[in-house]
Every structure is written in structure tokens, then in C-alpha cells.
Amino acid sequence: MSGAYKILDGKCPSGPLSEKWDRRRQELKLVNPANKRKYRVIVVGTGLAGASAAATLGELGYQVHAFCFQDSPRRGHSIAAQGGINAAKNYPNDGDSIYRLFYDTIKGGDFRAREANIYRLATISSSIIDQCVAQGVPFARDYAGYLDNRSFGGAQVSRTFYARGQTGQQLLLGAFAALSRQVKAGSVRLYPRTEMLDLVLIGGEAKGITVRDLVTGEIRSHAADAVCLCTGGYMNVFYLSTNAMGSNVTATFRAYKKGAFFANPCFTQIHPTCIPVTGDHQSKLTLMSESLRNDGRVWVPKKKDDQRKPHEIPEDERDYYLERKYPSFGNLAPRDIASRAAKEVCDEGRGVGPGGRGVYLDFGDAIQRFGREKIAERYGNLFDMYEQITAENAYERPMRIYPAPHYAMGGLWVDYNLQSSIPGLFVLGEANFSDHGGNRLGASALMQGLADGYFIISYTIADYLAGIRPGTADDQHPDFRRSREDVAAVTNRLLSIKGRKTANDFHRQLGRIMWEDVGMARSKESLNRALKLIPELRAEFWGNLRVPGSGAGLNQELEKAGRVADFLEFGELMAFDALHREESCGGHFRVEHQMPDGEAKRDDGNFCYVAAWEFGGPEKNPQLHKEPLIFENVQLATRSYK
Amino acid sequence: MDLFLYVWRQSGPEDKGSLEQYQARDISPDMSFLEMLDEVNEELTREGREPIAFDHDCREGICGSCSQVINGIPHGPQEKTTVCQLHMRHFRDGDTIYIEPWRARAFPVIKDLIVDRSSLDRIIQAGGYVSVHTGGVPDANAVLIPKTDAEKAMDAAECIGCGACVAACPNGSAMLFTAAKVTHLAMLPQGRVEAARRVCVMTEAMLREGFGNCSNHYECQSVCPKGIKVSFIAKLNREYLKSVADKP
Numbered sequence: 024m025s026g027a028y029k030i031l032d033g034k035c036p037s038g039p040l041s042e043k044w045d046r047r048r049q050e051l052k053l054v055n056p057a058n059k060r061k062y063r064v065i066v067v068g069t070g071l072a073g074a075s076a077a078a079t080l081g082e083l084g085y086q087v088h089a090f091c092f093q094d095s096p097r098r099g100h101s102i103a104a105q106g107g108i109n110a111a112k113n114y115p116n117d118g119d120s121i122y123r124l125f126y127d128t129i130k131g132g133d134f135r136a137r138e139a140n141i142y143r144l145a146t147i148s149s150s151i152i153d154q155c156v157a158q159g160v161p162f163a164r165d166y167a168g169y170l171d172n173r174s175f176g177g178a179q180v181s182r183t184f185y186a187r188g189q190t191g192q193q194l195l196l197g198a199f200a201a202l203s204r205q206v207k208a209g210s211v212r213l214y215p216r217t218e219m220l221d222l223v224l225i226g227g228e229a230k231g232i233t234v235r236d237l238v239t240g241e242i243r244s245h246a247a248d249a250v251c252l253c254t255g256g257y258m259n260v261f262y263l264s265t266n267a268m269g270s271n272v273t274a275t276f277r278a279y280k281k282g283a284f285f286a287n288p289c290f291t292q293i294h295p296t297c298i299p300v301t302g303d304h305q306s307k308l309t310l311m312s313e314s315l316r317n318d319g320r321v322w323v324p325k326k327k328d329d330q331r332k333p334h335e336i337p338e339d340e341r342d343y344y345l346e347r348k349y350p351s352f353g354n355l356a357p358r359d360i361a362s363r364a365a366k367e368v369c370d371e372g373r374g375v376g377p378g379g380r381g382v383y384l385d386f387g388d389a390i391q392r393f394g395r396e397k398i399a400e401r402y403g404n405l406f407d408m409y410e411q412i413t414a415e416n417a418y419e420r421p422m423r424i425y426p427a428p429h430y431a432m433g434g435l436w437v438d439y440n441l442q443s444s445i446p447g448l449f450v451l452g453e454a455n456f457s458d459h460g461g462n463r464l465g466a467s468a469l470m471q472g473l474a475d476g477y478f479i480i481s482y483t484i485a486d487y488l489a490g491i492r493p494g495t496a497d498d499q500h501p502d503f504r505r506s507r508e509d510v511a512a513v514t515n516r517l518l519s520i521k522g523r524k525t526a527n528d529f530h531r532q533l534g535r536i537m538w539e540d541v542g543m544a545r546s547k548e549s550l551n552r553a554l555k556l557i558p559e560l561r562a563e564f565w566g567n568l569r570v571p572g573s574g575a576g577l578n579q580e581l582e583k584a585g586r587v588a589d590f591l592e593f594g595e596l597m598a599f600d601a602l603h604r605e606e607s608c609g610g611h612f613r614v615e616h617q618m619p620d621g622e623a624k625r626d627d628g629n630f631c632y633v634a635a636w637e638f639g640g641p642e643k644n645p646q647l648h649k650e651p652l653i654f655e656n657v658q659l660a661t662r663s664y665k
Numbered sequence: 666m667d668l669f670l671y672v673w674r675q676s677g678p679e680d681k682g683s684l685e686q687y688q689a690r691d692i693s694p695d696m697s698f699l700e701m702l703d704e705v706n707e708e709l710t711r712e713g714r715e716p717i718a719f720d721h722d723c724r725e726g727i728c729g730s731c732s733q734v735i736n737g738i739p740h741g742p743q744e745k746t747t748v749c750q751l752h753m754r755h756f757r758d759g760d761t762i763y764i765e766p767w768r769a770r771a772f773p774v775i776k777d778l779i780v781d782r783s784s785l786d787r788i789i790q791a792g793g794y795v796s797v798h799t800g801g802v803p804d805a806n807a808v809l810i811p812k813t814d815a816e817k818a819m820d821a822a823e824c825i826g827c828g829a830c831v832a833a834c835p836n837g838s839a840m841l842f843t844a845a846k847v848t849h850l851a852m853l854p855q856g857r858v859e860a861a862r863r864v865c866v867m868t869e870a871m872l873r874e875g876f877g878n879c880s881n882h883y884e885c886q887s888v889c890p891k892g893i894k895v896s897f898i899a900k901l902n903r904e905y906l907k908s909v910a911d912k913p
Contacts, residue, residue, distance in 0.1 A: 079799045094720060094779075095786050097826060098728040114806065150800070157802035159795045159849065159856045161819040168809030186819060192727055193822060200794035207790045215783065238775055267722040301695040306703055307724045408726065411743075411750045412697075477799050525710045527703070572715050576677065577776045579718055580710055 031284070031635055031650035034438040035139035040656050041121075044143040047439065051482050052489035059084035061493040063247040064484065065232055066090070067219045067274055070099030071191070071469060072452025073253030074198035075476025081205035083481055085488075088245060089202070090214045090234060092269055092582075097199040100255060100267040101472060104191025105312035105405065107173060107183035108155075108469040110148035115172050119180040121145045126657060128467060131177040131357050132432070132460020133609035133625060134659050135290070135633070137652065139439055140457050144467075147474040152184055154477055158197040162186050173401075174317050175465035177357035177664075183466045188312055188404045194469055198476070214245075218582065220510045222250065222278045222448065223503050229448035230496035233506040235514070237582060240575040242510050244503045246496035249447045249484055252278060253476070256431030256453040258291065260590045260597065261542070262534020264428035265297060265310040271586040272593045275435050275454050279596075283443040284635035284648060286436035286456035288593070289601035292463055292610045293543050294429035295361035298412055298422075299381040303531075308427040309412055311384070312405055313465040316354045318389035318398065319422070321345050321361070323382050327372040333383055333421050344368055352664040359462040359610045359623075360664060362426035366543050367621065369425070376423040385421035426543065430468060432459040432610065433600075436635040436650070440483035441475060444635070447491075449484055451475035456633065461609020514574045517584045522567030526584040529564045533557070533587070533594055541598050546614045550602040554595060558642075561591040596636060596645060603647065606630045627659050666692050666758035670705065672717055673765040675774050682774065684763070687717075694754035698741065699724060699731065701753055702764075718777040726750040726890060729825030732832070733778050734765040739829035739888045747827065747890040767828055769837035771875040782828050784874035785842060791870035792863045793846045795855050808854050818852035821845045823891040830885030830893075836877030841885040843871050844901035845893050851904055861908035868905055 036043040036050070054062065062085050066077040069091040077089040091099065111124040124145040129136060152170070156162065162184050163171040172181040186193040205211040214234070221233040223244060231246040257272035258264040279285045296311045322341045329336065344364055346353045356364070365382050368374065375381045390398050395418055399406070406417045413423070434456040441449045441457070452472040459467065497503070540553035564587070572578045607616040607623035608630070616624040633650040668689040675682030687709075692701050699721050706716035722730040731748040735741035741751045756762065764778065772780040822845070830841035847864050850856030856863075872878075879898055886895045 075799075082799060093722060093728075093730065094782060095826070097786070098722060098730055100723060100728070103723045103725050103727050112805070152805045153802045154797075154799065156805040156808075157795065157797045157855055159818075159853050161815050161822050161849065161853065162805075163819075164810055164812050164815045166812050168811050168815075169806050186822075189727065189823065192825070193819075196822065200789065201797075201799070203786070203790040204794045204796060207792075267728065268724060269722050302693055304693055304696045304700050304704065306697070306700050309725055407745075408750070411726070411746060411752065414752070414754060481799070521713070523711065525707050527707060569710055569713065571710055571713050577718055577779065580716060 028646070029648040031436065031633070031648050032438070033137055033650055034440060035137060036439065040138060040142050043139045044146060048482055051486040054485045054489050056084060058493070060086060062086065062488050063088065063494070065245060065247040065250045066253060067232065067251065068099065068253035068255060068454070069096030069202070070101035070253060070255055070452065071195055071198055071472035072476045073099065073251070074195065074202045075473050076251055076253060076451055076480050077211050078198060078201035078205050079477055079481050080484070081208070081210035084210065087205070087211040088214065088247065089211055090217045090219060092216065092218045092237060094215055096202060096213060096215060097195060099195060100270055101469065102192045102195045103267065104469055105188045105310065106175065106314035107185035107190045107466040108151065108194065109175065109182050109466040110152045110184060110470065111145055111182060112149050112152060114170060115181045117180045119182050123180065124148060124182065127178050128458070128464055129460065129657055130662055131464035132462055133623070133662055134460065134627070134654070135287070135608055135652065136458055136460035137439070138654060138656055143479070144458050144471060144474050147478045148470050150478060151470060151473045155194055155197050158200060160186060160193045160197045173314055174355060176313055176316065176355045176361065177464040183314070185314065188402060191469060194473065198473070219274045220277065220585065221506045222281045223506045224281055224445065225496055225500060225502050228446045231498065231503065233503070233510050235510070238577050240578065242507055242514070244498040244507055246498045246503065248488060248491060248493050248496065249449065251449045251451055251480065252435065252454050253451045254454045256434065257593060258428040258431055260533070260594050261428040261537045262530050263300065263305060263308050265294060265308050268307060271589065273586050273589045275450070276589045276593050278435060278443070278445070278448060280638050281445065282638065283445050283448055284436040284637050285433070285596060286633050286635045287433035287600065288597040288636070289604055289611050290432035290461050290609060291428065292358055292430040292432060293362045293426045295358055295365055295426050296384060296424045297427035298409065299376055299425040301377065309408065310427070310429065311409060311422060311424060313358070315384060315402060315405060318401065319354065319384040319386050320388060321354050321382055321384055323368045323373040323375060329373070333385070342368070342373070349664045356664050357462060357464060362543060363612060365426055381423040381425045383421035384424045386417060387421070390418065430463055432456065432461060432463055436633065440486065441480060442483065442487065447487060449480060451480060461611055513585070514581065517568065517581060517588070518570050518574055520565065520568045520570070522569050524567050525569055526580060526587045529560065529568065530587045530590065532560055533591055536560070537594055541594070541601055544612050544614050545601050547602065550598050553598040554602070557591065557595045557598065564588065564591055599645060600634055600636065604630055604634065631659070666694070666753070666756070668692060668756065669761040671761070671763045674717070674777055677776060678773050692753050694752070696753045697724065697749055698735070698751040698753065699749050718779050720779050721749055724749040727825060729827035732767045732780065732827055732829070734767065734832060736763050739767065739832040740890055745890055745892050767832035769831045769876070771837060771839070772828060772831065784876070785826055785828060785839065787874060788839065788843055788867050788870045789846065792866035795850060796859060810853060814852050818849050821848040821852070821893065821897055824893050825891055827890065829888045829890065831876065833884040833888040834877065835882055835884070836880060838879050839871050839876040840879040840898050840901065841889065841893055841895065843867050844897040847904055848897045848900045851900070860904060861911060864901060864904040864908050
């Protein structure tokens with residue numbers, strides 16, 4: 024780190040918390056309906072945030088161009104979200120309110136997010152459910168025909184709406200349907216199997232992107248008046264994660280290299296309930312929804328190295344450690360806390376299954392209480408999925424679970440209007456950093472993606488567009504030409520190394536470094552080791568990579584290599600951020616900073632800020648900027664779930 | 666275990682394509698089918714040969730990307746299982762496995778095992794939605810929906826749009842896919858308003874894209890990884906006839 028840092032302004036509206044969003048909407052400029060069609064907006068990524076944004080902006084009359092690397096926009100990884108989506112509807116009359124959802128979220132995030140953003144999110148949450156129901160999303164209902172709710176971690180109310188174990192899929196199909204309607208109407212043009220490889224700036228403002236057509240291999244540019252990145256999170260930096268195989272950091276990282284600040288990259292969520300790793304061949308990890316913790320009880324044997332089968336271990340020799348340590352939240356303790364507790368008992372030698380890296384999630388009691396049929400109705404597809412992967416029947420023996428990389432709270436820095444540090448570049452959904460602080464609560468990702476896409480971006484992007492002249496960018500501009508040349512040069516370089524290791528070999532090695540040294544427990548020593556190992560691995564990558572075939576046409580190894588190249592730089596940024604944040608908070612746990620009972624020790628005096636990193640140039644350290652977090656409504660408290 | 670693979674290789678839409686032989690060695694029964702192919706591809710890549718191209722993404726059986734015909738059956742031998750969730754414990758040492766792409770007129774091959782399924786999306790674009798604006802909708806509990814209807818809508822909505830139904834059908838028909846989408850919305854009051862028009866435009870789009878018609882083979886149901894039932898096709902036909910009969 025060198026030089027003086029900037030103090031960033033999140034541009035939150037003034038006034039009382041509950042009036043801020045209304046006030047901002049009053050201040051924002053509008054674009055005249057007849058003028059909207061003159062503006063072109065690029066949306067990259069078509070998960071919940073991207074599909075909902077593209078559909079909404081298209082409906083308003085903008086010319087929208089939507090890009091995704093999948094063969095269809097309906098395959099964005101939001102589709103894999105299982106458990107549900109939060110909303111402060113208070114339908115069950117159990118004490119929920121906008122303020123409570125706001126407070127749970129800010130506390131769940133360990134007080135490292137903006138009050139104003141989260142309050143807006145909680146306010147909008149209700150409208151999202153209304154919108155989705157109107158689209159025909161088949162949420163679960165009770166016998167009277169009303170919507171049903173379940174509970175999720177970090178909350179003591181039932182505010183989670185769900186569609187069996189496939190909530191993300193149903194919400195994405197809803198957003199995709201809205202998007203398809205706009206495609207038919209001619210306002211949205213789709214570019215599937217197309218990967219963004221560069222952001223193009225003209226005069227310091229985002230004016231387009233350079234992409235590679237994954238089928239023909241053609242490298243071309245698309246000019247626009249504004250760009251929205253909705254490209255998801257970066258957890259595949261760990262190689263094994265619950266993300267899809269194609270999920271990557273490339274779009275946001277290349278925007279970072281063009282000047283967008285990257286905020287809190289070290290805030291990573293390790294999800295407590297995933298199916299444990301079985302061997303080196305493993306290509307990804309599978310999540311078992313957090314909703315299972317409504318009825319499943321987490322335990323390990325009290326004895327170390329207990330080799331007995333689970334049903335042979337009597338009740339008094341089991342340690343229901345979450346219920347023991349956090350009696351008021353029990354098995355529904357937040358994700359970061361539940362994950363760390365699992366790691367702790369496994370480190371003590373009390374883990375179960377191969378390698379001792381697992382804990383039990385037991386439905387025995389629930390099946391006794393409600394009957395097998397009721398449990399099957401609630402979680403049937405999850406139990407089936409578990410059996411397909413492990414060949415074990417969870418109705419008869421407890422599931423084995425272990426934490427796995429899942430969600431990135433960090434992302435590109437954006438202000439309250441979701442605009443990044445580059446004018447004209449907006450960032451939505453998991454790709455931005457804005458709402459979850461140091462830890463995201465379950466069922467909040469779907470909420471944020473759809474809030475950004477359906478209900479926020481349409482207001483805030485208009486304010487930017489109203490201030491510029493439409494259609495000024497031309498893809499023949501020298502800056503576009505240079506971008507295409509740069510992208511082609513990187514592609515050619517990847518193809519020309521002709522070494523001996525595959526992109527996957529490097530990715531797996533990077534993942535091991537990240538998991539061991541920048542994973543669930545980080546120390547100065549481990550982070551410094553990672554900062555030494557990652558550049559070494561990167562150097563080897565550029566000297567010994569093998570990508571067969573050519574750039575002309577479909578080449579999946581080439582796609583993978585480009586993504587791994589970015590992860591090899593991004594991993595270093597993550598370690599850098601983790602090293603600088605000398606506190607433990609949320610998913611970021613520094614072993615040097617813990618309470619005597621092993622809980623995270625936050626340092627509000629020194630670290631109550633968003634760390635936003637500016638690219639410092641190739642092989643140079645990034646520059647830190649800070650956005651102080653100001654709490655006007657909630658009191659910074661030690662986060663307790665006991 | 667060691668396996669003998671015959672894999673369809675085709676460099677592009679114009680190429681004729683052929684089955685090539687490969688060996689998969691030291692395969693663990695805990696691997697998924699795609700992880701087995703990963704191993705083969707890693708070896709090919711290290712040798713500088715072109716790896717086998719195949720679509721895949723979530724590897725959790727929900728995105729619907731993976732699409733391979735294994736020993737003549739779309740998604741392979743395991744019922745209600747996508748290729749990515751098929752595990753090698755269902756095969757035996759020394760087995761010979763044939764791997765081919767989805768084959769249908771409406772799914773042209775792009776490369777090897779990858780086909781173009783955008784025709785399915787064009788069926789949705791024709792009218793597979795509720796024409797609702799963003800915002801300005803009633804409270805979510807304003808319209809009650811009987812639980813049985815919501816459940817039936819959800820049964821249909823589980824379709825992941827992989828296209829296995831098309832690949833299994835001797836007519837290359839997308840009836841099961843279209844029926845699932847039509848039923849999902851037709852079961853709900855929100856979708857009822859446009860139901861008559863929707864079923865017509867989606868059926869027309871299906872025929873326009875080169876999908877065949879249904880002649881009751883029910884192969885689609887037996888390969889569907891989500892267990893979508895052919896009774897939805899009956900529902901589609903009923904909706905279609907009703908809409909034609911109701912036309913002024």
C-alpha cells in the first residue's frame with residue numbers, strides 16, 4: 024500500500040432511515056418516455072439480478088442488450104438457490120417488520136454494511152414477493168390458499184417464502200419469462216454463449232464491452248450508453264465451491280483493472296451444510312439447503328475418533344454443539360458461526376465420515392414428530408439429491424455435512440445508486456458488495472438480486488442517462504479497437520504457451536492455497552504464505568499452461584484458462600484484503616483476533632469501513648480507499664446468538 | 666475401474682461426425698459421470714489433443730445444461746437423474762459406454778456433444794409468460810390459490826428445460842416441455858387470463874421450430890430428470906382444443 028487513500032462517499036440520502044429511498048427517488052432525474060429508446064444499456068449476466076434488470080429496463084423502453092456465457096439466460100446460477108427468499112410481510116404474525124428484517128440483516132452482516140442500503144432492501148422485499156406471485160411463481164401455500172413461510176438462519180421469525188427446494192429456479196424462470204416477453208416485444212436482444220472479456224471506457228465513462236462469441240470465437244465490441252454487470256460472485260477462486268462450473272470473476276475483475284474499485288474481497292461465505300468432499304476427482308461441492316436446519320439437528324460424537332455408526336451412539340454421548348453453544352438460535356445460528364463451529368469440532372478430532380471432515384445433520388427427531396411423509400414434502404428433493412451423490416438414505420441415517428465456499432459478500436464497490444467508481448458502470452446482485460457486510464443471512468441473496476434488478480436500477484440508471492447524450496459511443500472508436508486488440512492478445516498468449524499443465528491443474532492448486540491459507544481461519548502467517556505462493560503459481564501458469572486447439576471456434580479449455588488467469592490475480596487481492604483487515608468479523612476470521620471463547624473479535628475503532636481496492640497496475644500492489652460506515656440508527660453491538 | 670468409451674466427435678455443424686474410442690482409467694465409483702469425462706479430457710489436454718466438448722454448469726441437476734445420450738438413453742440409465750448427478754457406481758469395471766449428443770431436427774449440433782437448444786427458448790418467447798409489468802401488482806395474498814392447484818403448477822414448473830424429452834422422442838417432439846410450461850401457468854389464476862392465447866402461440870412456435878408432434882410413445886416421461894408427467898400433454902391438448910372451440 025502506498026500513497027494517501029481516498030475517502031469514498033456512498034452517496035446515501037439524508038433524512039430519517041425510513042424516508043431515505045423515497046427522498047432519493049424524488050431527487051433522481053427521469054428520462055422522458057420518448058427518449059428512452061435512444062439509450063442503449065448493456066446487461067451482462069442473466070441470473071436473478073441480470074434477468075430482472077434487463078426485463079425491467081426493456082419494458083421501460085430502453086434498448087437492452089443482455090449477455091450470458093450459458094446457452095440460455097435461464098441457466099444463470101441463481102437457479103441453484105434452494106431454500107427461499109426473505110420478505111418482511113409478517114404474514115405469520117410472528118413479530119416481523121421492515122425494521123426487524125433490516126436489523127437482522129445488518130447484525131447478520133456483523134455491522135459492516137450500509138444502513139441505508141439494507142433498509143431499502145428490507146422495504147422493497149415485500150414488493151418482490153408480490154411481483155413474483157403475479158408472474159406465476161408457484162410458491163408453497165397452505166390449505167386455505169395463503170402463502171406459506173419457513174425459518175432461516177439468523178432470524179427468530181418465519182419470513183422465508185419458498186417453492187419446494189427450488190426457489191431460485193422458480194424465481195429465475197419468472198424473471199426469464201419477463202425477459203422473454205421483452206425479447207418478443209423487441210426491446211431486449213439476447214447474446215447467449217457470449218463472454219465479456221473487457222470493459223471499454225471512453226473519457227473515463229463506461230461505454231461498452233468487448234466479448235468473445237463462444238461458438239465462433241469472434242472477438243467483438245458492443246457500444247452502449249451504460250453497462251450493468253450482474254455477473255455473480257467469485258467463490259470459484261477456491262476451486263471447489265457450490266457455484267456452477269462456469270461461475271467466474273472475469274467480468275468484475277476486468278472492470279477492476281479498468282478502474283472500478285473492488286470492495287471487501289475477503290468477505291467470503293463458507294456455507295455450513297454441504298456434502299463433504301470425497302476425493303481429488305471432485306469438481307464441485309453440493310449445497311444442502313439451510314432450510315434443512317429448520318428440522319435437522321446438528322451433532323458430533325462427544326468422544327474423539329468415535330468409529331461407531333450414528334445410530335449406535337446413545338443420546339447422552341452426542342454433542343448437539345449448536346444447541347449447546349447458541350441456545351436461543353440453536354441449529355439456526357447464522358452461516359459463518361455454524362461453519363466455524365463445525366470446523367472447530369472437526370479440528371478437535373470429533374468429525375465423522377471419511378477423513379473426519381463432517382458432522383451429522385439428523386432428522387430422526389423430526390421424522391418421529393411429524394412423520395416421514397411431512398419431511399418428504401418439505402425436503403424430498405434434497406434428500407433425493409443427497410442419496411444420488413452419497414448413496415446414503417437420509418431418512419434412515421443422518422446426513423453428513425461440511426462447510427463449503429458458497430457466496431461472496433465482497434464485490435465491486437457501488438454507491439447507493441448501484442453505480443461503481445466508474446461513471447456509467449452499474450453493478451447488481453452478488454457482483455456488488457453492497458448489502459451483506461461480513462456475512463449474508465440465508466434467503467437474502469435472491470432478495471437482493473431481485474431488489475436491484477426489478478426495483479432499484481430502473482430509477483438510478485435513469486439519473487445517469489438523463490445527464491448524458493445518447494448514442495455517442497461507437498465501437499470503431501480507438502479505445503474500442505484497443506480493447507479488442509488487448510483481448511485478442513491475451514487469447515493468443517494463452518494458446519501459445521503450449522506447456523504441460525491444464526487450466527484445471529492450476530485452478531485446483533490455487534484452490535488448495537485459498538482454502539488452506541485464505542479460508543475459514545486466516546492468520547498473518549497463512550496470508551503472507553498465500554501472497555508468496557499465488558504469484559509463484561501465476562508465473563508457472565504463464566510458462567507451463569496447455570490450451571489445445573485454437574481461438575477460432577468453440578474451445579472450452581480456452582474459456583477456462585482465461586477465467587483461471589483472472590482468479591490467479593484475484594486470489595492475491597483477496598489475501599491482501601484479508602491481511603489488511605486486522606479484525607475478525609462475519610466470514611472473515613483472523614485467528615489473532617478472537618474472544619476467549621473463540622468468537623470473532625471485531626474492531627470497530629479501526630475497521631468500521633468498507634475497504635475498496637483500486638488496481639495499481641500489473642504486478643503492483645493495489646491501493647486502498649475507505650468508505651467509513653456510519654451508524655445513525657443501530658448501535659454497534661457484539662453479535663451474539665447465545 | 667476402467668471403461669471403454671465411444672464418444673461422438675463432430676468439429677462443427679457442417680462436419681459429418683463419428684464415434685471415437687477412448688479409455689477412462691482408474692475411475693472411482695464416487696465420481697459423477699461428468700467428472701469421469703473431466704478425467705478423460707484432462708488427459709487429452711495434456712497430450713495436446715482436443716478435449717471432448719460438452720455442456721454443463723451447475724452440476725447439481727438443476728440448470729439443465731448437461732445433455733448427453735448415454736448408451737442410447739438421454740441422461741443415462743438412472744431414472745430421474747441428470748448426467749451431472751449420475752454417478753459411476755452405477756457402472757461396472759470393463760463396461761463399454763456410448764456417449765452421443767441430443768439428436769433432433771430442432772437441436773443442431775454445435776460441436777461434439779453440444780447442441781443448440783435455443784429453439785426451446787423461442788417457444789417461451791412466443792408467449793410462455795404472464796404479461797405483467799414490473800410493479801403495480803396486488804399483494805401476494807390478495808388472490809388465494811388452492812394448495813392442490815399450486816402443487817400441480819409446481820409439479821409442472823419443475824421442468825429444467827434440458828431437452829431430454831425431445832432427444833428421447835422418435836418424433837423429436839417438444840410436447841412435454843411445452844405442456845409443462847403451459848400447465849404451470851394455466852393452473853394459476855395469474856396465468857389463466859392469457860391461457861387460451863398462450864397455448865396456441867406456444868404450440869405454433871413449437872411446430873415452427875421443427876419439433877415433431879406427439880404420438881403417445883411416452884419416452885419423454887421415462888427420461889425426464891424431473892419426473893414431468895405425460896398427463897400434462899393431455900392438459901395441453903385440452904387447453905388447445907378449448908381455446909380453438911372458444912374462438913369466436
